[in-house]
Amino acid sequence: MRKPSRRKCKVCGEKFTPQYDNIRWCCPAHGAIYALELRAKEKVKAAAKRIREQHEAEKADRQRLAEKKQQVKPLSHFIKQAQQAFNEFIRYRDRHLPCISCGRHHEGQYHAGHFRTTGANPELRFNEDNCHKQCAPCNNHLSGNLIAYRPSLIAKIGQARFDALMGPHELPKWKREDYIRIRDEYRAKLKAMKQEEAA
Numbered sequence: 001m002r003k004p005s006r007r008k009c010k011v012c013g014e015k016f017t018p019q020y021d022n023i024r025w026c027c028p029a030h031g032a033i034y035a036l037e038l039r040a041k042e043k044v045k046a047a048a049k050r051i052r053e054q055h056e057a058e059k060a061d062r063q064r065l066a067e068k069k070q071q072v073k074p075l076s077h078f079i080k081q082a083q084q085a086f087n088e089f090i091r092y093r094d095r096h097l098p099c100i101s102c103g104r105h106h107e108g109q110y111h112a113g114h115f116r117t118t119g120a121n122p123e124l125r126f127n128e129d130n131c132h133k134q135c136a137p138c139n140n141h142l143s144g145n146l147i148a149y150r151p152s153l154i155a156k157i158g159q160a161r162f163d164a165l166m167g168p169h170e171l172p173k174w175k176r177e178d179y180i181r182i183r184d185e186y187r188a189k190l191k192a193m194k195q196e197e198a199a
Helices: 028-072 075-093 136-141 146-157 159-166 176-198
Strands: 110-114 131-135
Touching (some): 075 110, 075 131, 075 176, 131 136
C-alpha cells in the first residue's frame, strides 16, 4: 500500500504525514476544529440555499400575482396600452416633420392623427401608413382636417400605398395577446429608433 504523501494541516497549515489518505489535520484537536469549521460552512451553505429558494419562491409568487392581475384587466386596458405605444412611435417617427394637415411647426401638442378613423376603420388602427404626426388643432378642432391631410399623405407615402390604404381591409379578430404583442412591438421599435439616434 502506498504511503500517504505529506500535506498541510487545514487548521494550522503545518506540514504533516497523515496516517490515512483521507486525513486533513495534523492532530485530533485540529481534527475536531476542522470538523466544526466544516459544519459551520455547511450551515452557511444551507442558510444561503434556503434564502435563495425563498427569494425564488417569492419571485414566482409575484409573477403569478402579476399574471392574475393581467387576466382580470378588461380588454380595453390592453387596447389602450397598444394604442399609446403605437401613437408614441408615430410621433417620434415624424418628430422632425410638420403637421401632416396644415404643414405647421409649432410648440403646441402633437397627436398621432389617423386619416381613416379608428371608429369607422378599426382594422387600420395600427397601420403606419394611416397614421401621422398631426397638430392638436387639426386633429381635435378640425376633425382631422382631412381635406388638407389627403394631398400631404399622398405626397408622403405615394399614390400606390394611398390606394392600398383606401382599399378594403379585413377586420382582424384581435385578442388580448395580440394587443400585448402590438404594444411590445411598438415599444421595441421606439426604443430601437431612440438608440439609433443616440449612437
